[in-house]
Amino acid sequence: MQPHLLSVPAQRGPSEAVPAVRPVRFAGIRLVHAALRRDLARIPTALRLLQPGDETTAAALQRHWDFLTAMLTCHHEQQDVRLWPLLRRFAPELRLLVNWLEDDHHNLDHSFTRTTTLMRVGTRDPASAWPVAYAVEELAARLETHLRIEEEQVLPVMGELLSAQSRVGTLGELLDLLRLAEGPGAPDALAWLLEGVAAEQVDALLAECDDLTVRQWPHWQAVYARCSEQLWGAVPTGE
Numbered sequence: 001m002q003p004h005l006l007s008v009p010a011q012r013g014p015s016e017a018v019p020a021v022r023p024v025r026f027a028g029i030r031l032v033h034a035a036l037r038r039d040l041a042r043i044p045t046a047l048r049l050l051q052p053g054d055e056t057t058a059a060a061l062q063r064h065w066d067f068l069t070a071m072l073t074c075h076h077e078q079q080d081v082r083l084w085p086l087l088r089r090f091a092p093e094l095r096l097l098v099n100w101l102e103d104d105h106h107n108l109d110h111s112f113t114r115t116t117t118l119m120r121v122g123t124r125d126p127a128s129a130w131p132v133a134y135a136v137e138e139l140a141a142r143l144e145t146h147l148r149i150e151e152e153q154v155l156p157v158m159g160e161l162l163s164a165q166s167r168v169g170t171l172g173e174l175l176d177l178l179r180l181a182e183g184p185g186a187p188d189a190l191a192w193l194l195e196g197v198a199a200e201q202v203d204a205l206l207a208e209c210d211d212l213t214v215r216q217w218p219h220w221q222a223v224y225a226r227c228s229e230q231l232w233g234a235v236p237t238g239e
Contacts (some may be wrong), residue, residue, distance in 0.1 A: 025159055027205055028174030031193040032075050033043040033147045038196065039068050040140035044133035051124040058123040058229045065119045067184055069112050071192070078103040082177075083168070091157050095199050097149070098205055116141050172208035189219065191224030 022203045024030060046061055082189050084098045115135055122132030158169065161211050167173040171193070184192075190213070 021103060023164075023199075023204065025164070026155055026169035027208065028171045029075075029150070029155070029169045031171060031197075032071065032174070033151065033204075035193050035195070037140070037141065037147070039064070040136060040143065042232060044136045046232070047122055047129040047133040047136070049235065050129050052126050056125070057231065058126070060227070062119060062123045064231060065116065065221065067188065067192070067205050069116060071189060072112060072182050073109060074181055076109060077181070078106060078174075078177050081229060085188070086168070087154070087157070087161075090161055094154065094157060097153060101146070101150065101154070107133060108143060108146060111139055170208050171205050172210070175209060175213065186213070187216070187220040188224065191220050194221070195224070195228065 043061070043065065050058055050061070080102050084102055087098050110139075115132075118132045118135050121139050122129040155169075162168055171190075174193075175190060178184060178189050178233050190209075194205065197205070206217060209217075
């Protein structure tokens with residue numbers, strides 16, 4: 001993930017200019033990766049902080065896990081159906097790698113399904129939450145290998161293959177695909193993807209989206225922020 005994409009802007013004086021924001025190639029893909037990393041890093045801590053009788057937080061954590069898993073599934077399906085066939089045709093040197101990534105998608109999906117079963121146990125019985133937290137951490141490490149391969153070996157080739165004006169892998173394309181899929185809604189997905197992104201970078205990313213999305217974004221962000229604060233307010237960020 002490019003550091004500036006998720007950086008928190010420093011406080012500036014009234015006379016200081018906001019620095020120019022460089023476009024981020026394949027921002028839709030990179031934002032999904034960053035959001036998965038962010039949440040898989042803080043979910044184990046949230047599990048360990050669960051207290052007996054805190055059913056509200058437990059239910060919210062389970063809902064968020066189900067949302068995260070649904071986003072991952074949509075991400076994998078979009079790559080398998082749209083992106084990998086493109087690379088097999090126009091970047092044949094990546095065929096073996098792409099085949100491995102597609103197979104690994106299925107393996108990861110099975111791993112997330114198994115972990116979902118554990119999450120249901122951990123959120124219902126806080127006494128069981130610690131072993132579940134370790135399982136989530138192991139899954140995060142497993143996923144990290146996959147994400148790094150995509151970022152270091154696939155995205156550079158895509159950058160050479162596709163023009164800068166291509167919508168493949170952009171945030172706008174991702175939201176369009178989510179609207180067509182039976183999965184998370186675009187409002188929740190956009191707020192989840194842009195959590196923690198610097199304000200000036202958010203403005204640049206929203207430029208990839210349609211006018212209706214831009215107009216509705218402040219409301220979507222406010223609703224998500226309230227829910228996020230309730231769920232993660234007591235969880236250290238580790239920053």
